[in-house]
Amino acid sequence: MYDSKLIIVVPCYNEQEMLDYTTQELLAVVDRLRRGGKIGEGKILYVDDGSRDATWSIIERLTRAHEAVCGLKLAHNVGHQCALWAGLEWASLHGDVSISIDADLQDDTQAIDEMVDFYNQGTDIVYGVRRERRTDSAFKRQTALMFYRLVRRLGEEIVYNHADFRLMSRRAMRALMAYPERNMFLRGMVPRIGLSTACVYYDRKERMAGESKYPFSKMFALAMDGITSFSVRPLQWIYITGFVMVALAIVATIYCLIAYKFSAVVWGWTSIMISIWFIGGAMLVSLGIIGEYVGKIYREVKRRPRYFVEKLVDGEDEKVMGRDFEP
Numbered sequence: 001m002y003d004s005k006l007i008i009v010v011p012c013y014n015e016q017e018m019l020d021y022t023t024q025e026l027l028a029v030v031d032r033l034r035r036g037g038k039i040g041e042g043k044i045l046y047v048d049d050g051s052r053d054a055t056w057s058i059i060e061r062l063t064r065a066h067e068a069v070c071g072l073k074l075a076h077n078v079g080h081q082c083a084l085w086a087g088l089e090w091a092s093l094h095g096d097v098s099i100s101i102d103a104d105l106q107d108d109t110q111a112i113d114e115m116v117d118f119y120n121q122g123t124d125i126v127y128g129v130r131r132e133r134r135t136d137s138a139f140k141r142q143t144a145l146m147f148y149r150l151v152r153r154l155g156e157e158i159v160y161n162h163a164d165f166r167l168m169s170r171r172a173m174r175a176l177m178a179y180p181e182r183n184m185f186l187r188g189m190v191p192r193i194g195l196s197t198a199c200v201y202y203d204r205k206e207r208m209a210g211e212s213k214y215p216f217s218k219m220f221a222l223a224m225d226g227i228t229s230f231s232v233r234p235l236q237w238i239y240i241t242g243f244v245m246v247a248l249a250i251v252a253t254i255y256c257l258i259a260y261k262f263s264a265v266v267w268g269w270t271s272i273m274i275s276i277w278f279i280g281g282a283m284l285v286s287l288g289i290i291g292e293y294v295g296k297i298y299r300e301v302k303r304r305p306r307y308f309v310e311k312l313v314d315g316e317d318e319k320v321m322g323r324d325f326e327p
């Protein structure tokens with residue numbers, strides 16, 4: 001028997017068609033987990049991300065009808081990531097463990113049981129990973145694949161095919177809350193926390209009602225955020241290109257001088273060619289140097305935490321800090 005309090009965090013933006021069904025499903029999940037002795041108490045937290053339809057009035061009605069449902073209304077539309085953050089912040093203060101899931105329940109609620117099992121065995125973060133993406137359009141699939149590859153290339157840890165369906169223990173949530181940055185890409189931030197992690201696999205379903213709130217423009221913005229909120233590699237690439245240019249400039253100079261000596265070249269060509277190559281290289285190297293400083297400033301202004309403690313053992317007592325150990 002476990003007695004932890006689970007909070008299921010559901011960001012909602014214009015989800016009036018989904019909420020009744022979602023509530024029914026999630027209440028069934030909570031009930032199942034409680035009866036199975038996997039959790040002590042379960043709550044569903046809807047975060048209304050400034051919806052313009054009847055979403056909030058439906059949430060209010062649901063909170064009156066079901067004790068396990070509660071709602072948080074954001075004053076305006078701040079986007080999925082920030083809405084989720086708001087929910088997690090609340091959950092870190094009022095619950096022991098959270099699971100974030102989209103309101104359209106495209107992610108399989110059956111996987112929640114497995115996630116909670118992992119949590120009960122001591123895992124802090126459990127990622128829901130899509131087994132395949134049959135329900136997504138070929139375009140979405142391909143762009144997603146390209147994105148994951150690029151992000152990996154940029155040296156970031158990111159869980160492949162994992163969206164924001166994940167379980168987090170309180171200490172994982174508190175650790176996340178210690179990141180004060182405003183440009184957020186949770187999929188990239190959570191793996192940085194460390195702690196013990198696991199993955200559960202599921203098949204992603206089709207959206208039942210309403211339409212995707214992630215049109216291409218928003219998806220692109222999220223992808224850009226995913227890259228620029230983390231990586232300073234693009235800045236370093238300028239540096240490298242600069243050095244390559246300088247190396248090429250040396251080769252070009254040799255070529256130009258040989259051409260000047262042994263064949264009839266137009267008057268002035270040699271000097272112009274050499275200057276073009278050298279100026280190009282010098283500019284890129286200088287930009288790269290500035291980029292290095294910008295990269296440092298960027299890391300500095302994020303004021304990210306330097307470390308999190310996972311455990312502390314104290315000599316013979318083997319005093320291992322509990323799960324509530326403050327990061």
Ligand code: UDP
Nearest residue numbers: 011012013049079080083102103212213214
């Ligand atoms: N969402 C949100 N704010 C937004 C856009 C979306 O809170 O500005 C929520 C939305 O209600 C849903 C989740 O984010 O619960 C994912 O959106 P959606 O299912 O439309 O994305 P897709 O599955 O198409 O990528």
Ligand code: MG
Nearest residue numbers: 102104106207
């Ligand atoms: Mg969806």
